[in-house]
Amino acid sequence: MTPELINAGTERMTAYRKKILAGPVADTAAGGTMSVGRAHKASELDLAHGRILYLEDVSVSFDGFKAINQLSLDIAPGELRCIIGPNGAGKTTMMDIITGKTRPDEGTVYFGSTINLLRYSEPEIAAMGIGRKFQKPTVFEKLTVFENLELALKTKKDWISSVRFKLDSAQRDRLADVLETIHLAQQVNRQAGELSHGQKQWLEIGMLLMQEPRVLLLDEPVAGMTDVETERTAELLLRLKGKHCLIVVEHDMSFIKAISDIVTVLCDGAVLAQGSLSQVSADERVIESYLGR
Numbered sequence: 001m002t003p004e005l006i007n008a009g010t011e012r013m014t015a016y017r018k019k020i021l022a023g024p025v026a027d028t029a030a031g032g033t034m035s036v037g038r039a040h041k042a043s044e045l046d047l048a049h050g051r052i053l054y055l056e057d058v059s060v061s062f063d064g065f066k067a068i069n070q071l072s073l074d075i076a077p078g079e080l081r082c083i084i085g086p087n088g089a090g091k092t093t094m095m096d097i098i099t100g101k102t103r104p105d106e107g108t109v110y111f112g113s114t115i116n117l118l119r120y121s122e123p124e125i126a127a128m129g130i131g132r133k134f135q136k137p138t139v140f141e142k143l144t145v146f147e148n149l150e151l152a153l154k155t156k157k158d159w160i161s162s163v164r165f166k167l168d169s170a171q172r173d174r175l176a177d178v179l180e181t182i183h184l185a186q187q188v189n190r191q192a193g194e195l196s197h198g199q200k201q202w203l204e205i206g207m208l209l210m211q212e213p214r215v216l217l218l219d220e221p222v223a224g225m226t227d228v229e230t231e232r233t234a235e236l237l238l239r240l241k242g243k244h245c246l247i248v249v250e251h252d253m254s255f256i257k258a259i260s261d262i263v264t265v266l267c268d269g270a271v272l273a274q275g276s277l278s279q280v281s282a283d284e285r286v287i288e289s290y291l292g293r
């Protein structure tokens with residue numbers, strides 16, 4: 001690791017943090033412009049009603065096409081929810097709505113019972129504890145596994161502190177924990193660019209875990225993985241379940257079988273069926289529109 005590489009990584013993170021901290025953002029959720037307040041802390045999350053995420057009658061159209069059509073979802077804290085469905089069903093758009101990337105035309109989206117997510121910007125929602133793993137791994141290839149995890153840590157909210165940032169002992173413990181969880185303890189000093197595709201995916205999950213998210217959204221996490229990597233990813237998610245709420249979109253049905261409790265089938269932007277994997281697999285409409293015979 002050269003100082004140039006460390007600096008390059010630090011600069012990218014600093015630019016990113018500055019962007020996040022650029023102040024209140026005006027948004028146009030649900031038709032009106034509103035000014036966005038301070039982001040809630042995860043500790044303010046109200047789980048009294050047994051739900052961590054709640055969507056009701058959410059719709060969004062792109063150029064007149066209804067990508068999400070009166071979608072409702074109710075997710076419990078610590079739940080591992082699998083979302084399946086044909087291409088174009090609206091699975092990624094659903095994640096875009098939860099994370100603030102896309103604003104719905106109608107409907108409500110709540111984090112816990114009291115936090116209206118439609119009032120917050122994408123970075124604010126991430127800072128509240130809703131982490132997202134996109135399909136493609138986005139790790140810092142030139143940095144080591146350790147440095148990637150270190151950079152992912154929440155630090156003081158000014159960039160001078162983030163440049164001078166040093167891990168405290170609790171953070172070091174967390175980093176060691178995460179390394180074990182993502183099966184990369186042996187690779188800690190390797191450059192991320194040298195890792196296999198599956199290991200990069202785990203590293204990115206690890207970077208999200210460093211931020212102690214309440215909810216993790218994973219979009220096709222095992223796409224492109226070997227069978228062994230897929231199995232290890234299933235173990236990893238099962239271990240995270242309970243501590244974090246996980247929402248997993250996948251096409252790999254053996255993977256879904258290994259991890260699923262409740263499966264939601266999306267089709268044409270709405271819930272087509274929901275239940276255990278064996279229940280939804282036996283549903284005629286699901287067979288017709290997605291699983292085939």
Ligand SMILES: Nc1ncnc2c1ncn2[C@@H]1O[C@H](COP(=O)(O)OP(=O)(O)O)[C@@H](O)[C@H]1O
Nearest residue numbers: 062063067085086087088089090091092093094
């Ligand atoms: N930003 C966008 N602009 C226009 N159309 C979009 C946009 N995002 C998604 N769509 C359309 O919405 C539908 C649902 O897409 P998507 O959520 O990506 O489905 P899935 O992830 O289930 O395959 C698709 O028809 C897609 O082309």
Ligand SMILES: [Mg+2]
Nearest residue numbers: 091092093219
């Ligand atoms: Mg998708």
